[in-house]
Amino acid sequence: MMLDLVLKNAQIALPGGDLSFGAVGVKDGRIAVIAEAADDLAARETIDCGGLLLLPGVVDPHVHFDFGNPETDFETESRAAALGGTTSILSFHRSKDIRDSFPVVKERAERQSCIDFGLHFGLTSQLHVETLEEISRRFGVTSFKLYMMYKGAAGAAKGFTEIDDALLYTALRATAAIPGAVMGVHCENVEVIPVLRPPLKAAGRNDLKAWNEQSPGFLEAENVFRVCYFAAQTGTPVNIVHMSAGDSLEIVRQQRKMRGRSGPPIHVETCPHYLVVDDEWPAGVLAKVNPPVRGRADIEALWEGVFDGSVTTIGSDHVARKRETKDKDIWGASAGFPGSGLLLPLMLHEGFHRRGLPLSRIVELTSANAARIYNMPSKGAIAVGKDADLLVVDPDLERTVDHAVSESYSDYSPYQGMRLKGWPVRTLVRGRTVMQDGRITDEARANPWGRYLERMPR
Structure with missing residues (x-):
């Protein structure tokens, strides 16, 4: 199977609490495979997580x-x-x-x-x-x-x-x-x-x-x-x-x-x-x-x-x-x-x-x-079949809170100037990168793909 995306060399936060070093493959916006290594995973795009955390x-x-x-x-x-x-x-x-x-x-x-x-x-x-x-x-x-x-x-x-x-x-x-x-x-x-x-x-x-x-x-x-x-x-x-x-x-x-x-x-x-x-x-x-x-x-x-x-x-x-x-x-x-x-x-x-x-x-x-x-069965975990909503997180990255780069309509923060340790460096929504290295991607700005979550059990 040709995957759309593979995220490799990651410490994956799996359900149940364990961190597992390996790779996650994405197809059609959903998690298709979780593997110990990416060697046998063919994909159109590969992201090397460099040993960082991969969280839902x-x-x-x-x-x-x-x-x-x-x-x-x-x-x-x-x-x-x-x-x-x-x-x-x-x-x-x-x-x-x-x-x-x-x-x-x-x-x-x-x-x-x-x-x-x-x-x-x-x-x-x-x-x-x-x-x-x-x-x-x-x-x-x-x-x-x-x-x-x-x-x-x-x-x-x-x-x-x-x-x-x-x-x-x-x-x-x-x-x-x-x-x-x-x-x-x-x-x-x-x-x-x-x-x-x-x-x-x-x-x-x-x-x-x-x-x-x-x-x-x-x-x-x-x-x-x-x-x-x-x-x-x-x-x-x-x-x-x-x-x-x-x-x-x-x-x-x-x-x-x-x-x-x-x-x-x-x-x-x-x-x-x-x-x-x-x-x-x-x-x-x-x-x-x-x-x-x-x-x-x-x-x-x-x-x-x-x-x-x-x-x-x-x-x-x-x-x-x-x-x-x-x-x-x-x-x-x-x-x-x-x-x-x-x-x-x-x-x-x-x-x-x-x-x-x-x-x-x-x-x-x-x-x-x-x-x-809240009845969102496709969200909340890194598991096969779930939406590929994934975060590459650097737990040791330190940044200072600054409302000026927050993208928000609001122009202040009660946390302004606070130095925080632990930040995501990439945010993916259903397999597509929305944020990378502290900035919203051009594609996400030009083509927002947020989806309404209907939550009534069927």
């Missing part, structure tokens, strides 16, 4: 590709993601009626994205719940998100007037009826924040720690318990997205133990910034995000969950706004920041090099688990 492409399950410039985000932000080794993303989409808005977003993304993509649907009304089965089936989407932080006055300020416990319950019940579906929830009890915020503002506080203190970790943890309890009553798989607090993780551990193996799963996603950035980070307001970054104790508690398996996935929560939306005091600045292209480098630097996190665990957290949870 990153599956980033948490990005917002329409919060910067909706007209161009899938172009700029897919390039930013590919620079850091991300080959598939799931972006959040919400509108008044998703039946009307989905085709427009999908068509635009198919024209612009140089990596594969899918969507989560944001649920903010009973109309969304009533149409959930229809939009899931029509558009191949099996993951949804409900925003507990937009209850009451906080939601009304955003135009959301129906987010309450009734919507949570009915949305969980509707999700449970859809095969393979999972409900993600932003857990943050905003009803207590009006008690905590005024004294901080009155004291003239304008620091990152004040943002943490106005929405402390126990407000997230309380919501985590509520979501887990409601999910148990409805039999719904849930995902606690962007978990920031150690108390929240402990509640999940307790709930998992109570349910045993027979109950619906409780997944936990955290983000690199909750593992790296504390509430005294020198970037200050540039690191404002919801939920807030916490103190060192929470960072260490989440790292414990990364090591012991309590944390399921890592998502970037990437938002590509301009710095001008941040150049205000802590109370008026926008929340969120860019980070998709740094997901893997941060995990390699902070996890693999500084803490000794096994490479196999990084692959689980950044690729395999998200592919499994």
Whole structure:
């Protein structure tokens, strides 16, 4: 068989955790063969990996590709993601009626994205719940998100007037009826924040720690318990997205133990910034995000969950706004920041090099688990039959974070100037090189080939 591509002389991260020195052959965008040597593999193109790591492409399950410039985000932000080794993303989409808005977003993304993509649907009304089965089936989407932080006055300020416990319950019940579906929830009890915020503002506080203190970790943890309890009553798989607090993780551990193996799963996603950035980070307001970054104790508690398996996935929560939306005091600045292209480098630097996190665990957290949870059977592993989403990674390469070369619409980074060890030097999406040696290829710029990921089990 004549292969399209062979990647040889690589340390291949195979499922199960082993590194195997050998070669990977690609045909028609999929992995066709994994061999100990490339001697007998005939191909139109051969890439010598020079003994570097060959990892599955990153599956980033948490990005917002329409919060910067909706007209161009899938172009700029897919390039930013590919620079850091991300080959598939799931972006959040919400509108008044998703039946009307989905085709427009999908068509635009198919024209612009140089990596594969899918969507989560944001649920903010009973109309969304009533149409959930229809939009899931029509558009191949099996993951949804409900925003507990937009209850009451906080939601009304955003135009959301129906987010309450009734919507949570009915949305969980509707999700449970859809095969393979999972409900993600932003857990943050905003009803207590009006008690905590005024004294901080009155004291003239304008620091990152004040943002943490106005929405402390126990407000997230309380919501985590509520979501887990409601999910148990409805039999719904849930995902606690962007978990920031150690108390929240402990509640999940307790709930998992109570349910045993027979109950619906409780997944936990955290983000690199909750593992790296504390509430005294020198970037200050540039690191404002919801939920807030916490103190060192929470960072260490989440790292414990990364090591012991309590944390399921890592998502970037990437938002590509301009710095001008941040150049205000802590109370008026926008929340969120860019980070998709740094997901893997941060995990390699902070996890693999500084803490000794096994490479196999990084692959689980950044690729395999998200592919499994979100119904992407062709993604997440280097195995015959899978899409050839592959990364050639130099674990010893050091680079300094610089937003100027990030390709993102955003013009800042809370990690600016940070020296990270461990970067991909080539990113392939279905066997085609998108990034090489720190730059997006001319072919990927001229001919983006990102594909929509329909995830409804057939």
